Every structure is written in structure tokens, then in C-alpha cells.
Amino acid sequence: MARCPKQRKKAVIVAVSMYLELLLYFIKLLVQYYDALEAEGAQMLEHVSSWETPIGRQLARNSFMRCIVSHGDISCTMLVRMNCRTFQKLCKLLRDEGGLRCTWNIEIDEMVAIFLYTIAHNEKNHHLQVTFRRSGETICRVIKSVLRSVLKLHSILLRKPKPDLENSDDPKWKHFKNxxxxxxxxxxxxxxxxxxxxxxxxxxxxxxxxxxxxxxxxxxxxxxxxxxxxxxxxxxxxxxxxxxxxxxxxxxxxxxxxxxxxxxxxxxxxxxxxxxxxxxxxxxxxxxxxxxxxxxxxxxxxxxxxxxxxxxxxxxxxxxxxxxxxxxxxxxxxxxxxxxxxxxxxxxxxxxxxxxxxxxxxxxxxxxxxxxxxxxxxxxxxxxxxxxxxxxxxxxxxxxxxx
Structure with a gap:
């Protein structure tokens, strides 16, 4: 026996309401899931700032490198223990003679800055991650790479011994010939x-x-x-x-x-x-x-x-x-x-x-x-x-x- 139009209309309304109820329930589950993820992230981080975004991290890196190469010799000496001109010459020497190469996401000057900052201030890995906005794995890899390049310069940077001459007028060394x-x-x-x-x-x-x-x-x-x-x-x-x-x-x-x-x-x-x-x-x-x-x-x-x-x-x-x-x-x-x-x-x-x-x-x-x-x-x-x-x-x- 065929249903009347009123019965068919009532059945459609019941079906639509059921689908809507299921949709709302699914949306509620999604909201609860993302709230849980946000709560877990808040527990891992003390605060959420703009520096945690990719653009913000890159801005922080650029700002730190400007302190080294653009803000004068005083800030550069405080951070990496040498003036800006010496820092640039060191980067060039490590690239040309030490075989140091940049990667797709980090330049040579930043690699050298990470290494120099580490040995100059004896900072731990987690502090370096905050300072340079880099992962712990990247920090370790960069330090080892720059260290290998510096050690390759021993034939260039180690001084050759030279004796004190007979006619030397150095008040400290003139008494000790040869x-x-x-x-x-x-x-x-x-x-x-x-x-x-x-x-x-x-x-x-x-x-x-x-x-x-x-x-x-x-x-x-x-x-x-x-x-x-x-x-x-x-x-x-x-x-x-x-x-x-x-x-x-x-x-x-x-x-x-x-x-x-x-x-x-x-x-x-x-x-x-x-x-x-x-x-x-x-x-x-x-x-x-x-x-x-x-x-x-x-x-x-x-x-x-x-x-x-x-x-x-x-x-x-x-x-x-x-x-x-x-x-x-x-x-x-x-x-x-x-x-x-x-x-x-x-x-x-x-x-x-x-x-x-x-x-x-x-x-x-x-x-x-x-x-x-x-x-x-x-x-x-x-x-x-x-x-x-x-x-x-x-x-x-x-x-x-x-x-």
C-alpha cells in the first residue's frame, strides 16, 4: 500500500533530522579533539608567541645575525668574540679552505655563528635552540661540521717557530738566543x-x-x-x-x-x-x-x-x-x-x-x-x-x- 504525501514528508524530515544530529555530533567530536591537542601543546610550551611560527623563527634568526654583522663590533665581539670584519673573513676562509658548505635552509655565516656562540658562552643545546630558533639535531650537526672545517685549517693557522735573532732588541727575548x-x-x-x-x-x-x-x-x-x-x-x-x-x-x-x-x-x-x-x-x-x-x-x-x-x-x-x-x-x-x-x-x-x-x-x-x-x-x-x-x-x- 503506497504512502500518502504527508507520510512521505514526515519520513524525510525524520531522516534529515537524524543526519543533522549525526553531523553536529561529529563536529562536537572534532572540537573536543582539537581542544585536547591545544591543551597538550600548552603543557609542552610555557607560552605561545609569534616566534613559534615559521616566519617568526626566520625573523628571529635574521635579527640575531644582524646583531653580529650589522650592529657594530661591540655586539659582534660580545656574541662571537671577534669583530665583524674578522667574522666575515673567517666565514670566507672556512668556505674556501675548510670546505664548509651551506645547506638548503642555513647559510655559512649562521653556521659559523652557532659554533662560535657555543664555544664562547658554553651554552647547552636547549639554550641554543631558543637563541637560534633551530632544532637540536640541526645544532649538533652544524657544530660538528664547522669544527671539522676549522681543524682543516691547522696548516694555515698554526704558526711556524722562528728563533730570536742575535740583534733582537725585544727586552723579553733578547737574552735567549735561538x-x-x-x-x-x-x-x-x-x-x-x-x-x-x-x-x-x-x-x-x-x-x-x-x-x-x-x-x-x-x-x-x-x-x-x-x-x-x-x-x-x-x-x-x-x-x-x-x-x-x-x-x-x-x-x-x-x-x-x-x-x-x-x-x-x-x-x-x-x-x-x-x-x-x-x-x-x-x-x-x-x-x-x-x-x-x-x-x-x-x-x-x-x-x-x-x-x-x-x-x-x-x-x-x-x-x-x-x-x-x-x-x-x-x-x-x-x-x-x-x-x-x-x-x-x-x-x-x-x-x-x-x-x-x-x-x-x-x-x-x-x-x-x-x-x-x-x-x-x-x-x-x-x-x-x-x-x-x-x-x-x-x-x-x-x-x-x-x-
Whole structure:
């Protein structure tokens, strides 16, 4: 039996109302779902700002890079420890000689800025993500890429040793003819594993890495060896540096100045033990013997390596504080910091970290060429007599009247 028009109309209305009710119920479920997502996102983020959008992140990056390259040398030095001109030259050098390449979403200058900011302020990954608006994976990848490129510049940035000439008028180095520079060791804090902590524990009780540094008369690094445990003796580290294939080269007839922690042997001139040595111990008083005169002149010249380490740690906070990088990574970073130290000293006209020291302009000096090298540390009578004779010459050449 066919339905009447009124019954068909009523059935259509009931069906439409059911579909509308289902549609409204589905919309309600969608609203609840998006509300739940929004609530979860609010728990993960303390606040939602315009910087979290892609355009906002790019604006933040551009603003930070303008602080480096466009807002003057003061802001650039505070952020990446060098002026704008030096920063641009470093980017060009890493691109041309270090093989650094940009990616589809990050340029070379930003990559270099991330690396320099990291080692200059010793910031952790989560802080770098906020500063540069980059992911943690991108930060790690960029740091490793720039570090590899910096280490490739060792043949360019490491200085070649040059002896002090006979006619040198440098008041610090003119007394030490054929001297190539000075060497010393320092400690860099590291985060060692539990089973290796005793090996890296220093005599002061800290967990650190032993670093051997050799500088020339202009406080620029000639050689750097990092990676030895903090418990290792300085002499052991030096012996390892001499036998390495690309280690420290000491031609016969030349020498480096060392402190009393090293043996007085051929190629390494150390001070007399049991006598006043450090400059602060003199207190304006004059030396009273040949040994004290030698120690004072020796300390004045060798103080350059201590100042170089001081400037290095003042500039790069990652070397004076415990970092979140592994021990192997810190070893590479120490070498990179020494290379960057040489680059900045050669390029920066006025560096805030060097204003405490007198800037000296070294003259052109011949490079040392000698096939016969010193490979062992062995005290000898001849070298002891050489030190005693040099001390006597310094005492005889003192400028004040004898009593």
C-alpha cells in the first residue's frame, strides 16, 4: 500500500533530522579533539608567541645575525668574540679552505655563528635552540661540521717557530738566543665517565684534561696537544708530543722555555729550582745571584705562554667551565680554539681580551730549517753547563750598579 504525501514528508524530515544530529555530533567530536591537542601543546610550551611560527623563527634568526654583522663590533665581539670584519673573513676562509658548505635552509655565516656562540658562552643545546630558533639535531650537526672545517685549517693557522735573532732588541727575548718560544700545560675541565674519573682527576681534585701548549714570541700557538688525562705528568705529555708523527719539532741548536715542572735538558730550558722564579715573588726587589737573575729573565719571557692560556680561556668559556660535550669532542674543540686564537690575533685590530697586555709587533725572522730533531727528554751535563753559563752572562750584563 503506497504512502500518502504527508507520510512521505514526515519520513524525510525524520531522516534529515537524524543526519543533522549525526553531523553536529561529529563536529562536537572534532572540537573536543582539537581542544585536547591545544591543551597538550600548552603543557609542552610555557607560552605561545609569534616566534613559534615559521616566519617568526626566520625573523628571529635574521635579527640575531644582524646583531653580529650589522650592529657594530661591540655586539659582534660580545656574541662571537671577534669583530665583524674578522667574522666575515673567517666565514670566507672556512668556505674556501675548510670546505664548509651551506645547506638548503642555513647559510655559512649562521653556521659559523652557532659554533662560535657555543664555544664562547658554553651554552647547552636547549639554550641554543631558543637563541637560534633551530632544532637540536640541526645544532649538533652544524657544530660538528664547522669544527671539522676549522681543524682543516691547522696548516694555515698554526704558526711556524722562528728563533730570536742575535740583534733582537725585544727586552723579553733578547737574552735567549735561538729560543723558539715557550711551552706549558693547563687543565681543561671535562665530563668523564664514571669508570674514567680517577684517570682524569687532577692534583687539585677536579676532573680535567691535560693540554700542552707551545707559543712563539707573539703569544701565538705553534703546537697544541690535548686529550691526556688530568693525572698525567707534564713530562709524560711532552715526551708523547715529541714522538708523534706530526708532533712537536725541536731542531738541535734551538730550544723552548719551560717551567720547573719539566726537566732541564737539550731543547728545553727550565729555571733553577729552589730560587725565586715567578714575577710576583720579586716584589720590586732585585736579584741577588746569578740563579735569581736567570730565573727573573726566564720568567719574564716564559710568561707569554701563561698569558696566551689566560686570553684563550677568557675568550672561550667552554675551556674554563665543564661542558656537556664528550671528552673526544672537547679534545677537538681545544685545538680549534687555539687555531681561532691565532686567527683573531692576526686579524683583530683591537680585541677586548688583549687590551690587558702589551701588543708587540714581531720583526721578520727566518724560519728554522734543521733535519736533525730532538726526540727524547734526557738531562745532560752539557745542557746544565749551558744554563749556568747563560745565567752568568745575564748576571754580568745587569744594568744596575753592584754593591
Amino acid at each position: 729560543c723558539l718560544g715557550a711551552l706549558d700545560g693547563t687543565i681543561v675541565n671535562v665530563r668523564a665517565t664514571k669508570e674514567n674519573q680517577e684517570r682524569y682527576r687532577t692534583r687539585k681534585g677536579t676532573i680535567g684534561m691535560n693540554v700542552l701548549g707551545v707559543v712563539d714570541q707573539n703569544m701565538e700557538f705553534i703546537y697544541c696537544l690535548a686529550g691526556w688525562e688530568g693525572s698525567a705528568h707534564d713530562g709524560r705529555v711532552l715526551r708523547d708530543a715529541l714522538i708523534r708523527p706530526n708532533g712537536l719539532k725541536v731542531p738541535r741548536g734551538y730550544y723552548y722555555l719551560t717551567d720547573a715542572g719539566y726537566s732541564n735538558c737539550e731543547g728545553f730550558l727550565s729555571p733553577f729550582r729552589g730560587q725565586r722564579y715567578h714575577l710576583k715573588e720579586w716584589g720590586g726587589r732585585r736579584p741577588r745571584s746569578t740563579e735569581e737573575m736567570f730565573n727573573m729573565r726566564h720568567s719574564t719571557a716564559r710568561n707569554g705562554v701563561e698569558r696566551a692560556f689566560g686570553i684563550l680561556k677568557m675568550r672561550w668559556a667552554i675551556l674554563r667551565d665543564t661542558t656537556w660535550f664528550s671528552t673526544e669532542m672537547v679534545t677537538k674543540i681545544v685545538n680549534a680554539c687555539c687555531l681561532l686564537h691565532n686567527f683573531i690575533r692576526g686579524e683583530n685590530g683591537a680585541d677586548v681580551f688583549e687590551r690587558l697586555y702589551i701588543d708587540e709587533d714581531p720583526e721578520e725572522e727566518p724560519e728554522v730549517v734543521d733535519e736533525e730533531l730532538i726526540l727524547h727528554i734526557q738531562p745532560s751535563v752539557q745542557w746544565t753547563e749551558f744554563r749556568q753559563q747563560l745565567a752568568g752572562d745575564l748576571w754580568a750584563a745587569r744594568s744596575w750598579a753592584t754593591s
